[in-house]
Amino acid sequence: MPNVPSDSPRGDPHPEPPRRxxxxxRGPILVDGPVEVELEDGTKVxxxxxxxxxxxxxxxxRYPWCDTSHRERA
Ligand code: FES
Known part of the structure:
Protein backbone atom coordinates (compact mmCIF):
# COMPACT_ATOMS: atom_id res chain seq x y z
CA MET A 1 0.00 0.00 0.00
CA PRO A 2 1.43 3.39 -0.93
CA ASN A 3 2.24 5.88 1.79
CA VAL A 4 -0.58 8.43 1.51
CA PRO A 5 -0.07 11.80 3.19
CA SER A 6 -2.90 12.56 5.55
CA ASP A 7 -4.07 15.33 7.82
CA SER A 8 -6.41 13.09 9.77
CA PRO A 9 -5.85 13.13 13.55
CA ARG A 10 -4.75 9.51 13.63
CA GLY A 11 -2.65 9.77 10.52
CA ASP A 12 -4.83 7.25 8.69
CA PRO A 13 -4.87 7.49 4.92
CA HIS A 14 -8.15 8.65 3.45
CA PRO A 15 -10.14 5.73 2.00
CA GLU A 16 -11.32 7.83 -0.96
CA PRO A 17 -9.66 10.58 -2.95
CA PRO A 18 -10.32 14.02 -1.51
CA ARG A 19 -13.31 15.95 -2.82
CA ARG A 20 -12.24 18.88 -4.97
CA ARG A 26 -15.70 36.32 -8.54
CA GLY A 27 -18.27 33.61 -8.95
CA PRO A 28 -19.45 30.42 -7.37
CA ILE A 29 -17.50 27.84 -5.43
CA LEU A 30 -17.26 24.69 -7.54
CA VAL A 31 -17.60 21.42 -5.66
CA ASP A 32 -17.35 17.92 -7.06
CA GLY A 33 -20.71 16.25 -6.49
CA PRO A 34 -22.78 14.70 -5.23
CA VAL A 35 -23.22 17.15 -2.38
CA GLU A 36 -25.61 17.88 0.45
CA VAL A 37 -25.72 21.52 1.54
CA GLU A 38 -27.11 22.61 4.88
CA LEU A 39 -28.50 26.15 4.85
CA GLU A 40 -28.55 28.61 7.74
CA ASP A 41 -32.05 27.55 8.76
CA GLY A 42 -31.10 23.88 8.86
CA THR A 43 -32.74 23.05 5.53
CA LYS A 44 -30.76 20.49 3.57
CA VAL A 45 -30.61 20.42 -0.21
CA ARG A 62 -31.92 29.21 -7.04
CA TYR A 63 -29.74 29.77 -3.94
CA PRO A 64 -27.60 27.95 -2.82
CA TRP A 65 -27.03 26.92 -6.44
CA CYS A 66 -25.43 29.48 -8.76
CA ASP A 67 -27.70 30.59 -11.63
CA THR A 68 -25.05 32.93 -13.12
CA SER A 69 -26.76 36.03 -11.69
CA HIS A 70 -23.32 37.03 -10.37
CA ARG A 71 -22.47 38.02 -13.97
CA GLU A 72 -25.16 40.72 -14.05
CA ARG A 73 -24.06 44.29 -13.45
CA ALA A 74 -25.28 45.88 -10.27
S1 FES B 1 -22.25 33.14 -7.51
FE1 FES B 1 -23.39 32.80 -9.27
S2 FES B 1 -25.32 33.59 -8.84
FE2 FES B 1 -24.19 33.92 -7.06
Whole structure:
Protein backbone atom coordinates (compact mmCIF):
# COMPACT_ATOMS: atom_id res chain seq x y z
CA MET A 1 0.00 0.00 0.00
CA PRO A 2 1.43 3.39 -0.93
CA ASN A 3 2.24 5.88 1.79
CA VAL A 4 -0.58 8.43 1.51
CA PRO A 5 -0.07 11.80 3.19
CA SER A 6 -2.90 12.56 5.55
CA ASP A 7 -4.07 15.33 7.82
CA SER A 8 -6.41 13.09 9.77
CA PRO A 9 -5.85 13.13 13.55
CA ARG A 10 -4.75 9.51 13.63
CA GLY A 11 -2.65 9.77 10.52
CA ASP A 12 -4.83 7.25 8.69
CA PRO A 13 -4.87 7.49 4.92
CA HIS A 14 -8.15 8.65 3.45
CA PRO A 15 -10.14 5.73 2.00
CA GLU A 16 -11.32 7.83 -0.96
CA PRO A 17 -9.66 10.58 -2.95
CA PRO A 18 -10.32 14.02 -1.51
CA ARG A 19 -13.31 15.95 -2.82
CA ARG A 20 -12.24 18.88 -4.97
CA UNK A 21 -13.45 22.38 -4.11
CA UNK A 22 -12.48 25.16 -6.51
CA UNK A 23 -12.45 28.74 -5.24
CA UNK A 24 -12.93 31.63 -7.64
CA UNK A 25 -12.35 35.32 -7.05
CA ARG A 26 -15.70 36.32 -8.54
CA GLY A 27 -18.27 33.61 -8.95
CA PRO A 28 -19.45 30.42 -7.37
CA ILE A 29 -17.50 27.84 -5.43
CA LEU A 30 -17.26 24.69 -7.54
CA VAL A 31 -17.60 21.42 -5.66
CA ASP A 32 -17.35 17.92 -7.06
CA GLY A 33 -20.71 16.25 -6.49
CA PRO A 34 -22.78 14.70 -5.23
CA VAL A 35 -23.22 17.15 -2.38
CA GLU A 36 -25.61 17.88 0.45
CA VAL A 37 -25.72 21.52 1.54
CA GLU A 38 -27.11 22.61 4.88
CA LEU A 39 -28.50 26.15 4.85
CA GLU A 40 -28.55 28.61 7.74
CA ASP A 41 -32.05 27.55 8.76
CA GLY A 42 -31.10 23.88 8.86
CA THR A 43 -32.74 23.05 5.53
CA LYS A 44 -30.76 20.49 3.57
CA VAL A 45 -30.61 20.42 -0.21
CA UNK A 46 -28.98 17.77 -2.36
CA UNK A 47 -27.45 17.62 -5.82
CA UNK A 48 -26.11 14.53 -7.54
CA UNK A 49 -24.46 16.48 -10.35
CA UNK A 50 -20.86 15.73 -11.28
CA UNK A 51 -19.88 19.30 -10.35
CA UNK A 52 -21.96 21.79 -8.39
CA UNK A 53 -21.67 25.58 -8.38
CA UNK A 54 -22.49 27.11 -5.00
CA UNK A 55 -23.56 30.75 -5.03
CA UNK A 56 -21.37 33.12 -3.05
CA UNK A 57 -22.97 36.42 -4.17
CA UNK A 58 -26.48 35.72 -2.83
CA UNK A 59 -28.11 37.00 -6.03
CA UNK A 60 -29.12 33.56 -7.29
CA UNK A 61 -32.81 32.87 -7.59
CA ARG A 62 -31.92 29.21 -7.04
CA TYR A 63 -29.74 29.77 -3.94
CA PRO A 64 -27.60 27.95 -2.82
CA TRP A 65 -27.03 26.92 -6.44
CA CYS A 66 -25.43 29.48 -8.76
CA ASP A 67 -27.70 30.59 -11.63
CA THR A 68 -25.05 32.93 -13.12
CA SER A 69 -26.76 36.03 -11.69
CA HIS A 70 -23.32 37.03 -10.37
CA ARG A 71 -22.47 38.02 -13.97
CA GLU A 72 -25.16 40.72 -14.05
CA ARG A 73 -24.06 44.29 -13.45
CA ALA A 74 -25.28 45.88 -10.27
S1 FES B 1 -22.25 33.14 -7.51
FE1 FES B 1 -23.39 32.80 -9.27
S2 FES B 1 -25.32 33.59 -8.84
FE2 FES B 1 -24.19 33.92 -7.06
Missing amino acids: VTMQR FSDRFRVALCTCRRSR
